[in-house]
Amino acid sequence: MTSNNSLSKKPSTSRASPPLGTTNDPLPSGTRWPSTLPHPPHPQRNPKPHSYPLHLPLLPSSLRPPCRAKDRLILWKPYTQRTFRDLRGRPIEVSDNDLTRIQLVTSNAYADSTLQSYATGLLIFHVFCDQRKLPEVQRAPASSNLISLWLANIAGTYSGSAIKNFLYGVRAWHIIHGISWEMNDAEIDTILKAAFRLTPDSSKRKKRMPYTVTFMEMLLEDLKLDNPFDAAVAACLTTTFYSGARLGEFTVPKLSDFHQAKHVTPFHVRADQDRNGFKVTVFRIPRTKSAPLDGEDVFWAKQNGTTDPEALLQNHFRVNAPSQHQHLFAYHSNETTRSTHKPLTKRRFLERIAAAAKAKGLDPLQGHGIRIGSTLEYLLRGMPFEAVKATFRWKSDAFLVYLRKHAEIMAPYMQPELHHQFIQYTLPPVR
Known part of the structure; x- marks a missing residue:
């Protein structure tokens, strides 16, 4: 005999709990996972006989295949x-x-x-x-x-x-x-x-001497601005300096490393101005070491004299005419039977700068000296310390070490009461 309770019991509308780790809920529309990742790297099929430095003899092992x-x-x-x-x-x-x-x-x-x-x-x-x-x-x-x-x-x-x-x-x-x-x-x-x-x-690294405007003026005297390679080097030098960028952000490590999703191109350049009408040229760097996903903006304004980055960038565009999706400082190369564009590598850039320095009787400077020199130049112009730190993307106060080595930067802050207002504006707050 069937009990009344069982006859009157309503069918359950609840779903059975799924096993742990699974769900019956559909994914949001358009969601697909796992997402596509770049192809995994592969060992080199025909590695060079001396893939590693001779003073580091690595024993062969299947766990350590030759690779980049x-x-x-x-x-x-x-x-x-x-x-x-x-x-x-x-x-x-x-x-x-x-x-x-x-x-x-x-x-x-x-x-x-x-x-x-x-x-x-x-x-x-x-x-x-x-x-x-x-x-x-x-x-x-x-x-x-x-x-x-x-x-x-x-x-x-x-x-x-x-x-x-x-x-x-x-x-x-x-x-x-x-x-x-x-x-x-x-x-x-x-x-x-x-x-x-x-x-x-x-x-021990020798002291990284800063680039100066005078030093760049002398370098530019040796560069032939109608030469495709020199035009690219001149534009890269002044753009890197006046934007306070890292040299590696405007050059590529190797010719084969250029990728328009990682490196700056003419497409990433735009003109901008503030509400007072002050104009700047902005460069969107798609990927930087400190912002590998979102990228960062750097910028400069037109300058006086022969180091004006605007004039030299326009000269580069006129001489080399890189397309919107080529490297920003790509230059014409006639090393093959037909003219092609090559991205500007850091090594070639530094070699040409060193040659120009020697031609003018100057000691070549290291690439990082461009960013150091840029920092010092804007500090000497009276740009506030905090503004320099933010504009040139110093993540720490590392740049302050240069202040101790350059008395002319600190000179205005050591003057009488006459300079009180200037110091209040430019000196970082005491913490």
């Missing part, structure tokens, strides 16, 4: 692979594609230039391990004792800043491959402090 430096942190595999388990220790099933995707996504936290720089540290680490005949299982996760032993052996051979990069390179390799990193911050700080103190004189 910037791909090394991804393609060089640790012997110990990451394991996927939940909080109760139960295994989580993942595929090789899943692993590759995690590594690619994680590596995107680092700029290409950072990956390339870190690759040297990973190479030196494995060369050291090869020399000590350390088994692969001891290299990752690397114990704090092994890292300390490695750093103690290379301290005094390289500069402190180089050793810092080496260490962070090995740490990034651990992070990308999901291997635990054993060293704590106190250990890292202590050994790096020692490495800086033990920097050999041969590895």
Whole structure:
């Protein structure tokens, strides 16, 4: 006999709870995941016989295939692979594609230039391990004792800043491959402090002298502005200087590295002005080291004299006429049977600047000296400290170190009460 309760009971309209980790809810319209990522890097099929420096003999290993430096942190595999388990220790099933995707996504936290720089540290680490005949299982996760032993052996051979990069390179390799990193911050700080103190004189960088307007005027005297290459160099030099940009933001590392989604093109240049009618030319840099996703704007205003960036940029456009989607400072090259445009590489730029300096009896300056010189130039013009820091995108007060070395910058701030209003406006607030 059927009970009345069962006869009167209404059918349930609730859905059964889905198994943990799944859902019946549809994805929002248009949503597709996983999203498409760039193709993963591949080992080189025909590597050069001397892919690595001769003083760093790396033993062959299937875990470390020959590849481009910037791909090394991804393609060089640790012997110990990451394991996927939940909080109760139960295994989580993942595929090789899943692993590759995690590594690619994680590596995107680092700029290409950072990956390339870190690759040297990973190479030196494995060369050291090869020399000590350390088994692969001891290299990752690397114990704090092994890292300390490695750093103690290379301290005094390289500069402190180089050793810092080496260490962070090995740490990034651990992070990308999901291997635990054993060293704590106190250990890292202590050994790096020692490495800086033990920097050999041969590895100490000479003082980076700043570019000045006078120095650039003399360089420009040696550049032939009707020559395609020289026209590009002159425009790049003055645009980089008066915008306070990094040289690498207006040049490319290698000819094959140019990509219009990463590097500035004529399409990224626009004219602008404020409500007072002051005009500036703005350059949208699609990707920078500090803003790899959104990019940043830099800009300059027309200047007096032969270093006027506006006149030199227009001259470059007239001589070279790069298209909207070519490198901003691409120049005509007749090295082949037909004329082509080449993006301006940092190496070629610096070589031409050095040649111009020597031709005028000047000592060549380093590329970073352009940004330092720009900072000093605008400070000397009385631009407020905080405005310089914000405009030229100094993330810290590192640029203040230059003030101690240039008395003429501080001279106005050391004058009598006559300059009180000027000092109040330009000197950063006391914190």
